Amino acid sequence: MEKLAAILIVDDDADVRQAAALALAPHVDRIESAASPEEMVERLTPGKFECVLLDMNFLPGERSGRAGIDALAAIRQADPALSVVLMTAYGGVHLAVESLKRGAQDFLLKPWRNDALAAAVTAATLRTRAERSGMPLEELERAAIGKALAQHDGNIAQAAAALGLSRPALYRRMSKHGF
Amino acid sequence: MEKLAAILIVDDDADVRQAAALALAPHVDRIESAASPEEMVERLTPGKFECVLLDMNFLPGERSGRAGIDALAAIRQADPALSVVLMTAYGGVHLAVESLKRGAQDFLLKPWRNDALAAAVTAATLRTRAERSGMPLEELERAAIGKALAQHDGNIAQAAAALGLSRPALYRRMSKHGF
DNA sequence: GGCAAGGTGTCCGTTTTCGGACAGCGGCGA
DNA sequence: TCGCCGCTGTCCGAAAACGGACACCTTGCC
Structure with missing residues (x-):
């Protein structure tokens, strides 16, 4: 299958960004990164990315996932067609359910399996493409x-x-x- | 707010069916029950229910939730507009995520809080109504x-x-x- | 058995929509 | 500065769609 065009990885931990980028490199043409939701928003040009892989906590010690939920809402407002895969080390059932109800395409626990990560990002990208193409x-x-x-x-x-x-x-x- | 019309509770445990019916009685006009997915299918007349509250395990000792996922698929095939709320005592993040991705409206862990149960069933019912009304x-x-x-x-x-x-x-x- | 209600499928004079063509504009590159 | 490209908004003879009305059918109730 041909490669995905471009995705954005959003995580405060540089090691995580790098590990995810390495895992996805065989599947994706261009991978950009942001270290915070603020930086993410700056990088979001309409149509640029086909998927956002988004962490849920951005402060040391923070575990609630609230920042990720807020960032998800910002993405959905800016570009409803753009699919988001959430990831966190601290997620429980409630956070997972809330994430999907608020529009995330998938929800992954860290540490991830690379094949599961690639599958989730690929499925999310296909959904973005379908949303963008629209229907006559x-x-x-x-x-x-x-x-x-x-x-x-x-x-x-x-x-x-x-x-x-x-x-x-x-x-x-x-x-x-x-x- | 006016009461919901009719919902179906599907659980192999009679005590759970009764507890859920009691919790929902103030909010719902008619509550029917089924003790198994097979019985559930028999009771599903198109348009009859506005929500199904569905357990995920129906055999003693069974904990995988696979039966609930299969039952969800059967409902979605028979009546895609009908909303389903899943509930289980044994659910983890993976099962919750899979449930919502396959079309469940919500996913509740047992034992539930009655107000959370009522809110989930009400939201699901509103989604069913919206789906059924369609748009000009x-x-x-x-x-x-x-x-x-x-x-x-x-x-x-x-x-x-x-x-x-x-x-x-x-x-x-x-x-x-x-x- | 008759009646009412709500359904079916089709007709045709009137109304609306069609899209190729036209004229013009702005941005970009040579 | 000029030409090209892709965009804009509008026009009008031709084609398509409109919906009230018609005739008929089925079901349920009195």
């Missing part, structure tokens, strides 16, 4: 019609109402899309 | 156009191409939607 309106329409018909058990009148269409209009679009 | 095509179109314009920094030619529209057609729809 025609495909969105086809998907929405299929979903409405399924949701209403094939009842044309109800599906049309749910979609905001008249029945003849829905018939025409169903024909167009091969339903 | 016009709103899907508006959202897709907004997203494409943002993704392409306001470049009309590129956004039109991404959406599968000609430029004049995109201009007309932008006008219609107030862009």
